[in-house]
Amino acid sequence: MSNRHFDWFKKHETEDEVQHKLQRLYGLACDRLAMKPDSGFIAAAMAANPEEARRDPVRRLAHHLFTYKLAMPTGAWGLLGLGLLHSVLLEVAREDGKKPAPVRIPRTEAHDLNGLASRLLLPDVDQKDVRRAAAFVEYLLQSKGPRGFIKFGRKMGANGNVDAASLAVAGISAGALELKWQDAIRAGTPERGPTHLLAWVAKAAARHKLLLFWFLLANAVQILYAVYVPLWLQALFDEGIKPSNVAVIRTYLAYLTWGFLAASFFGVILDYTVAKLGPRILNDLRARMFAKINNMDARELASSDTDEIIADFSNDITVVEKAVIWAVPGLFSKGLMLIGSVVVAFSLDTQLAIATLVSLLIAFWLPRGFSKRAVRYNYERGAEDAKVAHVVKETLLMQRVIRIFGLRELQAKLFTGQLGRLFKASYHQYFSSGLVGRMTSFGVSAAQLLVIGLGAMQSVEGEVSSGTIVAFITLLLTIGGAAGFIGAQLPLLIQGVGGLERVQALLGKPDAAPDPERPESIGGKVNSLRFDEVSFSYDGSAPTLDKVSLTIECPRRVMVVGPSGSGKSTILRLIENQFSPGSGHVRVNGVDMRLLGEEQVRSLISLVPQETILFQTSVRENIRMGKLDASDAEVEAAAKAADIHPIIMSLPDGYDTDVGEGGSKLSGGQRQRIAIARAILHDPQIMLLDEATSALDPASRVAVEETLRKVTQGRTVVAVTHDLTQCEQADLVYVVKAGRVVESGTHQSLLDADGVYADLWQRSVIAGAEGAVPREQLLDRLRKRPLLQGVPAEFLERLLARMTVETVGPDTVLIEDGQPANRLIFITQGEAQQSVRLPDGTFMSVEVLEAGDALGENAALENAEEFTRVVTRKPCHLLTIDHATLRGLLAAHPEIEQRIVSTFTPRYEAMMKHYAWLKLQVPTL
Numbered sequence: 052m053s054n055r056h057f058d059w060f061k062k063h064e065t066e067d068e069v070q071h072k073l074q075r076l077y078g079l080a081c082d083r084l085a086m087k088p089d090s091g092f093i094a095a096a097m098a099a100n101p102e103e104a105r106r107d108p109v110r111r112l113a114h115h116l117f118t119y120k121l122a123m124p125t126g127a128w129g130l131l132g133l134g135l136l137h138s139v140l141l142e143v144a145r146e147d148g149k150k151p152a153p154v155r156i157p158r159t160e161a162h163d164l165n166g167l168a169s170r171l172l173l174p175d176v177d178q179k180d181v182r183r184a185a186a187f188v189e190y191l192l193q194s195k196g197p198r199g200f201i202k203f204g205r206k207m208g209a210n211g212n213v214d215a216a217s218l219a220v221a222g223i224s225a226g227a228l229e230l231k232w233q234d235a236i237r238a239g240t241p242e243r244g245p246t247h248l249l250a251w252v253a254k255a256a257a258r259h260k261l262l263l264f265w266f267l268l269a270n271a272v273q274i275l276y277a278v279y280v281p282l283w284l285q286a287l288f289d290e291g292i293k294p295s296n297v298a299v300i301r302t303y304l305a306y307l308t309w310g311f312l313a314a315s316f317f318g319v320i321l322d323y324t325v326a327k328l329g330p331r332i333l334n335d336l337r338a339r340m341f342a343k344i345n346n347m348d349a350r351e352l353a354s355s356d357t358d359e360i361i362a363d364f365s366n367d368i369t370v371v372e373k374a375v376i377w378a379v380p381g382l383f384s385k386g387l388m389l390i391g392s393v394v395v396a397f398s399l400d401t402q403l404a405i406a407t408l409v410s411l412l413i414a415f416w417l418p419r420g421f422s423k424r425a426v427r428y429n430y431e432r433g434a435e436d437a438k439v440a441h442v443v444k445e446t447l448l449m450q451r452v453i454r455i456f457g458l459r460e461l462q463a464k465l466f467t468g469q470l471g472r473l474f475k476a477s478y479h480q481y482f483s484s485g486l487v488g489r490m491t492s493f494g495v496s497a498a499q500l501l502v503i504g505l506g507a508m509q510s511v512e513g514e515v516s517s518g519t520i521v522a523f524i525t526l527l528l529t530i531g532g533a534a535g536f537i538g539a540q541l542p543l544l545i546q547g548v549g550g551l552e553r554v555q556a557l558l559g560k561p562d563a564a565p566d567p568e569r570p571e572s573i574g575g576k577v578n579s580l581r582f583d584e585v586s587f588s589y590d591g592s593a594p595t596l597d598k599v600s601l602t603i604e605c606p607r608r609v610m611v612v613g614p615s616g617s618g619k620s621t622i623l624r625l626i627e628n629q630f631s632p633g634s635g636h637v638r639v640n641g642v643d644m645r646l647l648g649e650e651q652v653r654s655l656i657s658l659v660p661q662e663t664i665l666f667q668t669s670v671r672e673n674i675r676m677g678k679l680d681a682s683d684a685e686v687e688a689a690a691k692a693a694d695i696h697p698i699i700m701s702l703p704d705g706y707d708t709d710v711g712e713g714g715s716k717l718s719g720g721q722r723q724r725i726a727i728a729r730a731i732l733h734d735p736q737i738m739l740l741d742e743a744t745s746a747l748d749p750a751s752r753v754a755v756e757e758t759l760r761k762v763t764q765g766r767t768v769v770a771v772t773h774d775l776t777q778c779e780q781a782d783l784v785y786v787v788k789a790g791r792v793v794e795s796g797t798h799q800s801l802l803d804a805d806g807v808y809a810d811l812w813q814r815s816v817i818a819g820a821e822g823a824v825p826r827e828q829l830l831d832r833l834r835k836r837p838l839l840q841g842v843p844a845e846f847l848e849r850l851l852a853r854m855t856v857e858t859v860g861p862d863t864v865l866i867e868d869g870q871p872a873n874r875l876i877f878i879t880q881g882e883a884q885q886s887v888r889l890p891d892g893t894f895m896s897v898e899v900l901e902a903g904d905a906l907g908e909n910a911a912l913e914n915a916e917e918f919t920r921v922v923t924r925k926p927c928h929l930l931t932i933d934h935a936t937l938r939g940l941l942a943a944h945p946e947i948e949q950r951i952v953s954t955f956t957p958r959y960e961a962m963m964k965h966y967a968w969l970k971l972q973v974p975t976l
């Protein structure tokens with residue numbers, strides 16, 4: 052792994068330099084694990100397997116350090132060893148001697164630890180996996196320390212299983228550990244206080260000037276009334292009641308009455324403005340959020356969690372709404388009222404006023420630290436809500452799988468676990484928010500008590516008039532009421548801040564690049580589509596496409612083939628201009644796609660995806676999405692061309708039939724045809740097909756392919772497919788492997804070249820054994836298996852006739868180490884893991900077998916045994932023949948038997964020796 056990705060171990064380096072660097076790497080790894088390095092360790096490690104040491108010294112080091120020195124089972128060194136060394140290598144590569152930045156991966160990649168660990172044991176590891184491992188290692192070291200890390204490794208299974216390790220070290224299941232890991236990645240939860248929300252609302256309200264004016268005016272009236280009442284009461288007592296002056300009494304009673312009426316009237320105005328202003332502000336926010344998801348950079352959107360976005364629209368907006376409608380206006384009014392009251396207090400009596408002011412300041416200062424923490428708890432609670440929604444959504448979507456595999460209990464357990472976390476988060480949220488409110492009202496009550504006591508003492512000493520005391524008591528009632536209200540509203544405000552933070556995190560995501568101001572025109576007809584050295588990466592690290600160049604003269608039928616994950620769909624996404632290349636150009640008629648503008652690109656290109664999800668509306672409207680101004684007649688013509696008109700007519704409401712959620716009332720083939728009709732209506736010059744028929748059964752596949760062939764006449768088609776038989780009619784085939792174009796040409800020229808394509812052809816045709824593939828081709832593929840090379844066609848026919856097609860679920864043992872070889876198996880679809888049994892009874896994985904691979908070839912021999920165990924990792928389709936039938940068949944053809952036995956026996960013996968040696972290599976732990 053290291054050689055390819057770090058310049059650190061360049062090939063031309065001398066042996067000494069490599070040794071020196073290994074030593075440094077080893078030293079740093081020991082540092083991280085808090086152990087003392089042994090002298091001579093590197094030499095011993097390299098000597099233990101010189102071949103591996105030469106090929107990949109870092110891998111050798113990881114292997115030796117973890118299995119020998121740390122005494123971990125063989126399953127651990129991949130995940131933990133390569134992860135640790137990768138992380139250390141990054142530290143070295145930075146060469147700045149400072150604290151290394153942690154390995155950053157997107158949260159969505161923090162899962163599937165078991166798969167990751169077992170893949171990292173294979174000879175050819177994916178760099179992305181190594182990065183993930185490094186991120187996990189850093190998380191594990193940080194959360195559990197070096198001791199926890201080593202314990203984790205020692206508890207890992209020989210196949211890289213982490214379930215027991217997770218239980219032993221963290222006391223939780225591996226799945227729960229993955230969730231914790233994800234939480235840790237959600238770095239930098241906010242720590243903002245409530246003023247953040249107040250400032251935001253003020254800015255948002257400023258856009259609605261008229262409403263804001265009435266809101267402020269109504270508030271001013273309320274506050275003036277609240278402030279003047281004590282003053283009027285003071286005058287009423289001191290100047291009216293005490294000297295028995297009726298005129299003065301009347302005047303102040305009139306003030307009080309009119310003031311009360313005005314305050315009540317403007318109270319209604321206030322309610323009206325809040326009721327209008329609040330929802331306006333929120334709808335502005337919703338509109339911005341919606342625009343954001345439509346305009347977001349496609350790459351960013353692809354890595355976003357949809358459930359979180361949905362939760363932003365439901366839960367988060369709701370708490371922001373409550374804060375905006377209830378808490379913010381209340382806090383504003385009551386806050387000003389408090390300030391006004393304090394000012395009045397000063398005009399009445401300085402000493403009492405100071406006492407009031409100081410105690411109020413304490414009351415609001417007290418819970419400051421707490422409220423920030425409360426905001427954080429509220430933020431976290433929002434995340435837990437999203438996860439609950441996620442489990443519910445997944446359970447609804449996956450009902451079929453859940454029922455078939457009896458996963459109800461597992462799901463229920465998952466949900467209960469999530470509820471536990473939600474409970475904890477909600478409890479923290481409510482308790483901390485409540486506490487903030489309570490601390491405030493506690494402080495205010497204490498202030499009231501203090502001031503009343505002080506005032507009473509002063510009045511006894513005759514320092515203040517009775518009118519002043521009445522005024523102060525009224526003032527204190529206002530202050531108490533206002534402060535109590537603020538205390539009660541603070542929790543709502545705090546919840547609102549958490550919600551707003553989450554919404555703003557969404558709004559802060561980058562938008563797609565804007566359209567060019569004056570888009571270039573390609574001038575009508577597309578003559579060429581080119582990729583010039585296009586590189587692209589989803590996450591900015593390892594490239595998904597690496598200097599891909601394609602030249603397509605139009606119109607042409609072009610196929611893009613290659614193994615799963617090689618970047619085929621990504622190529623289509625770049626043609627669609629969904630993503631832009633990191634470097635290089637995608638050009639139409641020589642013009643870079645980015646200069647064409649959204650509208651022109653959309654008019655040129657249409658896509659039929661692997662599985663079509665429809666909008667929940669009528670069939671007609673779904674087809675019309677291809678061209679919004681199409682007439683009904685045009686829609687029907689497109690449906691006829693897509694061979695779906697008769698089917699639509701047989702639906703209960705014909706073209707007006709509702710297709711159900713996502714199109715669930717139609718079959719997969721029908722949905723594909725609707726997608727085709729939509730694409731035809733759009734009438735694009737370039738049609739992209741991303742495995743458009745692969746989700747269909749063989750019969751509909753053939754029919755839909757026929758339709759596609761018909762409707763794509765005269766257009767440029769770029770089709771991604773796993774079914775290589777389609778390439779025979781293509782003008783050009785591009786073969787993609789690990790993000791690079793490795794071969795191109797016609798089907799026949801590629802077969803003649805006998806390279807990657809020829810190999811894929813061999814595998815894929817066997818993979819299609821369930822009927823879609825002509826027998827001739829299948830026979831041809833059988834002939835190419837090493838075991839059957841040079842065997843006459845008639846024999847292969849007989850062999851094929853006796854083979855049975857079988858489907859097995861995951862985790863099925865296909866062959867068992869040490870058992871008699873009694874079955875020859877071809878995997879035609881799926882994936883299986885081959886391992887050898889170690890002396891301690893555990894298994895070490897050696898290879899992953901895929902479609903096209905054969906196993907149990909030993910069954911062709913008499914009395915052979917298996918040296919390995921093969922267990923399916925996914926559901927598999929198999930083509931099998933048992934030992935007795937195979938031997939019977941061979942017995943009838945002695946010359947073939949002779950041939951097979953003589954060529955295969957030496958191989959069998961060599962394999963026997965190899966595996967015996969392999970088993971000895973691994974010490975008993």
Ligand SMILES: Nc1ncnc2c1ncn2[C@@H]1O[C@H](COP(=O)(O)OP(=O)(O)OP(=O)(O)O)[C@@H](O)[C@H]1O
Nearest residue numbers: 353354589590595614615616617618619620621622
């Ligand atoms: N949204 C995404 N975010 C991050 N990585 C992605 C994303 N989509 C694809 N990838 C990665 O990019 C690589 C290429 O993916 P792509 O979908 O192009 O493969 P493909 O050749 O179409 O495979 P398949 O035949 O399985 O459809 C894969 O390693 C995949 O993990």
Ligand SMILES: [Mg+2]
Nearest residue numbers: 619620621741
């Ligand atoms: Mg794909």
